[in-house]
Amino acid sequence: MHIIELDRRAVAESVRVVARVGAGDLDRPTPCAQWTLGDLLAHMTAQHRGFAAAARGTGADPRAWEVLPLGDDPVAAYTAAADDVVAAFAGPGVADARFALPEFSTEVTFRGVRAVGFHFLDYVVHTWDVARSLGVHPALPPELVTAALPIAEAVPDGPGRAQPGAPFAPRLSIVEGATDLDRLLALVGRAP
Template sequence: MTDIRDLNATAVRDSMDIVSKVQVSDLGRPTPCAGWTLADLLGHMTVQHHGFAAAARGDGADLRHWEFAPAGEDAVERYLAASELVLAAFAEVDDALETEFDLPEFKVDPPRFPAQLAIGFHFIDYVVHAWDVAATLGVPYVLRPELEQDALRVALAVPNADNRLAAGAAFIPALDEPEATGDTENTPALDRVLRYLGRTPDWRPPAEG
């Protein structure tokens, strides 16, 4: 079985490549995340890295690590630095991946998850957010073949419940239930992941003017 940290690192580094294309003039662009500009999205992506890194170090319960701030002109640099921070923190987790992460943004009591599951959450989040940024910029995002089955497995394990309706939820309700996705054999894995996590695969930025 592939180490979830390796899958996550690949997804995060792919997101870094895409975020590196962002210019300051792009920060006001609308994104697939309703009501969020690209600055908002990058701010969220950056703080989530800090929060998960803190959780890996045993300090995730401190809400200061999760405080959101919209990205400024140094958005790309901050995101790249936060990415390296979280990858380094995950690399230090014991290889059994049984360490518990405190993830207070998950509305459960207690909000504590084994590392294997917590890093899986992070992995699928950054597959989807890499696509979010790429779609915002109008550039391609290709889910690597070696990530497809694990991304689909993790995505379909995310409960499609009422908590997706809460303000600030990571994902909105699925556009399709897993059993109602139609011709799944011929539907790209990324499209299935996106639809199950509430994204529209053919989303495009609104026309300007």
């Protein structure tokens, strides 16, 4: 399955889980250090907008990545941004386009297929984050988790992951008999 289709499915799963968020849930803690669920949704919404801009050739503009207030209906704001990134990734030539992703590097651009892979990994993990915050079990399709594993394995580990603002925490030990989801979460520093 192509990475753009995998990403579309991961984003659809995230929308399904985010749809369960109520106004009283926004202050809940998340697996993301120091973020409430409202903070996480604002981050996820901004990332969708930034990646959509990158797919359209305008990702170098820092304003595309700004975390903005979600307004009176955070679920609708998130869903609109999710729809936007899916539409942007479905555009012609996206897999081979060059994406400016200033959060990763301001000096190089990334081939579309690789950039979509970054986004895909994030939305498999963030779907789990939101579900965990809500106390529900995400029904992540096994093929999405399996496809995300090699991307997570390729993310460098090291001291940079312990810095404020790092996208992932340092890797955790993977216990014997761990499921693919548990392995994936440990690779990105989440405790299953």
